Amino acid sequence: MRYMPRVQRRSTLARARSTALHLSLFATLVVGLAACKTHASDTSPAGGNEVWGPPGAAVYAQSCARCHGAYLEGDGTAPPIDSVRVASLGDDPLRMTITYGKGQMPAFGGLTTAQVNDVIAYLRTL
Ligand code: HEC
Numbered sequence: 747m748r749y750m751p752r753v754q755r756r757s758t759l760a761r762a763r764s765t766a767l768h769l770s771l772f773a774t775l776v777v778g779l780a781a782c783k784t785h786a787s788d789t790s791p792a793g794g795n796e797v798w799g800p801p802g803a804a805v806y807a808q809s810c811a812r813c814h815g816a817y818l819e820g821d822g823t824a825p826p827i828d829s830v831r832v833a834s835l836g837d838d839p840l841r842m843t844i845t846y847g848k849g850q851m852p853a854f855g856g857l858t859t860a861q862v863n864d865v866i867a868y869l870r871t872l
Pocket of ligand 1: 806809810811812813814823824825827831835840843844848849850851852854865
């Protein structure tokens, strides 16, 4: 009977060690996953485009900047994209303009729904 407490003490220690090991493995996993996630969100959906920042910024740079300008200043024909105008338009009218074009603005039917949503979200942050 005297022998029992010693066994229990040892097994408690072993359990504590194993818990510590599991915790550190878990921490490594969480940090690893967080790193993967950060990396994935930095990847442009346009693919192969090295623009960093929100995904919509890459879509804008690739599809819109040549007319509306890198700083949304417009080019004389394409109007500047100002935040007041963008704020006055709902998502649906913006989606229609981008997908089907408007006046002299060409249609961007080749963009995916996600890319259209991303670029709209981007315009709304400006
Ligand atoms: C070939 C030039 C060109 C490109 C490329 C272009 N636009 Fe335009 N955009 C225009 C012109 C021209 C207008 C003015 C249309 C009108 O009101 O007749 C316009 C208008 C707009 C408007 C205002 C719409 C409104 O209802 O007032 C928004 C917002 C817009 N463009 C966003 C975009 C976005 C986002 C992209 C990229 C996906 C893009 N444009 C690409 C030429 C362009």
